Amino acid sequence: MHSVAILQARMSSTRLPGKVLMDLGGLSVLGWCVRAAKAIVGIDEVVVAASEDASDDAIEAWCQRNNTRCVRGSLHDVLARYGLAAKLTHAQVVMRLTADCPLLDPEICGAVVQLLHTKKLDYASNFHPRVWPDGVDCEVFTRDALEHALAEATLASDREHVTPFLYTHPEQFHMDGLLCPEEGLEEQRWTLDTKDDFEFLTRLVKHLPKDRPPRYTEVLAVIRSGLF
Helix, strand or coil, X not given: CCEEEEEECCCCXXXXXXXXXXXXXXXXXXXXXXXXXXXXXXXXXXXXXXXXXXXXXHHHHHHHHCCCEEEEECCCCHHHHHHHHHHHHCCCEEEEEECCCCCCCHHHHHHHHHHHHHCCCCEEECECCECCCECCCCEEEEHHHHHHHHHHXXXXXXXXXXXXXXXXXXXXXXXXXXXXXXXXXXXCECCCCCHHHHHHXXXXXXXXXXXXXXXXXXXXXXXXXXXX
């Protein structure tokens, strides 16, 4: 089954505009995310899904420079943007990732993909329930489930956030979640949404591997070491 990681990205974040192309330890935030996505076992293709807004021209240019496919669609109807990307890539399985999670762990993502296939699910994630750090989030679902959501989701929040229609209708979809082997990590915040987040991540990545995506255990070790 052709499995595609679709990484949604936009420059028009209200809290931290342009965050996806900010330099984080010598690599753009989007670069961190794409590198991690391309390392996920079980994913055949990685696509950046930007909006048609002119502000996202910079994202498309980054993709062209970095050998990464870019699909552009609606700014606010992100569900439709995913539908377009899935159609253009002939995806049978879709992984949803966001470009504000530079510390994505390919091994966690790969485990979620495996969970979908092993249990023959329609939808799997690592945040239902929320037991992992905020910033290693991933969801994977079948093309059929995506098409169902595209046809049936009418709430603006469902269209903007892509997957709520799936996980709020457990009677329609077979779903499960990947549990974290360590308790108490749900309070950890590794995502990028504010200037404080960026300052935290900038200090953190100085102590992480430069040539590959870090494992979440490596991130935890740095945080607990008190090195920064």
